[in-house]
Amino acid sequence: MASITLEKLVKRYDKVEAVHGIDLEIADGEFVVLVGPSGCGKSTTLRMIAGLEEISGGELRIGDEIVNERAPKQRNIAMVFQNYAIYPHMTVRENIGFGLYTSSLSKDEKNARIEETGRILGLTDYLDRRPAALSGGQRQRVAIGRAMVRNPSAFLFDEPLSNLDAQLRAQMRIEIKKLHQDLKTTTVYVTHDQIEAMTMADRIVVMKDGYILQTGTPVDLYENPADVFTARFIGTPSMNMIPMAALAGKAGLPDHDPDILVGVRPHDLIVNAPKEGAILTISGQVEACEPLGPETMVHMRVDGEPVIATLPGNVAPPVGSIVECSVETGKLYLFDAKTEKGLGRK
Amino acid sequence: MPSTVQTSKGAAQGRPEGGGFTDRFSMRTKRLFWVWTFLALPVLFYSVIRFYPTIDAFRLSLTDWNLMNKPKFIGFENYAKLFSDPKFWQVFRNTFAYLILGTPISLLISFTVAFALDRIRFGHSFIRALYFLPFLTTAAAMAWVWRWFYQPAPIGVINDLLSSFGLMQQPFLRSTSQALPSIMVTAIWAGLGFQIIIFMAGLRAIPSTFYEAARIDGLGEWAILKKITLPLLKPTTIFLVVMSSIGFLRIFDQVYNMTTNDPGGPLGSTKPLVLMIYQSAFSSYQMGYAAAQTVVLFLILLAISLLQLWILRDKK
Incomplete structure (x- = not known):
């Protein structure tokens, strides 16, 4: 587990600046939701934290270490994607085990970890199935399992519930929140859905056009919006x-x-x-x-x-x-x- | 939905009805009428031009037809003659040499090119077009250009190059051992463009998050290729293996055009089965014998394709 610190973080694509030097401190164990309309830079920020996008300027620290130039695998983070990114040619067990690909654990230890993860996520009965035989919610749980199994220092979620229907989304929201309460792993969660932000976050970061407009607890943002955008964005x-x-x-x-x-x-x-x-x-x-x-x-x-x-x-x-x-x-x-x-x- | 399948009797659901030419018939009857009206021409064409001759070949293979006389039934004599003919076994070996070397080499090259091409942006379309160009060119024209490449120095480019480096000139098409590989190279090159395009389409269909997730999980390039790219490309690979195998088993144009003085030569060392069929039929006019050879080719193609599909099937 670790804190994540963004200092004057900038992302530039050729001449266009997508993220304009944002500052954010995420405490160890905190659940932070980046929320904003599409194109506000929230996913780009998350991908910079993951190491999937190069950082054009500023500093990114995980724990006390500057990780700007570290490859994704060296950052010890795990990420869950909107389209799950679980592999159709592998069983649930193999998919979850994929998170341990580079781990030095013995085969038995790995298996125990996979079984345990499957149990926590209620996937025990599905471990030997292929993703094609699972529902959307189960697939997303497999993706979360693959992220969990490694005990990463932080979880990154990139709109993980956007492909699910409304009912499942509500259910998974609670599951992810409970999971965080149990594991207490630092979590950065990106969504465009303010309900997800309100219901799950310890702290919400409202972004627009590559800037952070306001940071605060859900109640704080609801009660004291700093500007018209946040006021209209939060609450339905x-x-x-x-x-x-x-x-x-x-x-x-x-x-x-x-x-x-x-x-x-x-x-x-x-x-x-x-x-x-x-x-x-x-x-x-x-x-x-x-x-x-x-x-x-x-x-x-x-x-x-x-x-x-x-x-x-x-x-x-x-x-x-x-x-x-x-x-x-x-x-x-x-x-x-x-x-x-x-x-x-x- | 089995019930809808039952009621539509072969007409696909949700297609336009084709207008109400009369109200006497039900929608389904009208739809079937239009469907079969449009299908009639191609069905007729294929029956007369394709299926009838194919099936007739089986009958002819049991006769001694030579274009002049009426075909006379001779049982399996043609087959017996074929299997006892050492020339047939040489042709058989040649054909499988094209297949066994050509398919893996061409797939390996085309995958490598597609994999690399998939990662570059600069000049992407231009390079892709360059690779695709041979596929658009007539096989005969290409064969003649390559034939010129293989000539002795100073005419042939390759030998010219070899000698300019002080290396031995090679006989290429005039050698019994080098002629077959030399022809195979041109066939591989000609099919490359198509295979690259198909492989690239397969690669493009793999979501980029699959790679990103693997990178976050700490896999290296090689592991990603082995664990993700290749398994997910399997349907594409099966398709290309089967297509390419059929192509090499039916190789003809390149061989015929590159060895016109002695088709399939020197000494039959490059002759594939299709060329043998062609010669039996149109040089020796032994139509029954040629038909027996086509039946053998058909069975080989069938067996190889089924075998490949079985080997590469999804193991549950």
């Missing part, structure tokens, strides 16, 4: 962003600066809520409703701006009707409209 449905101008004159709002964006999470904007203690009450025309069971998401338009609000329960207001919704004090996020930086909460 995305935070409503309403220009202050559209809210001018609305009761309860403290100031009316036109250069301010007001953010409200759909879950904080409650339809037909009592107005006492509300900092903002707005009304809008209903455009569509999405009943989810315990609550209904109401899509509406306020002064031409699309806004999503929540209606507790199952009774959807008719489309075209005007509804009123309000936000409690402390649930408004203010952002500078020009720099998109956060200005705190009201």
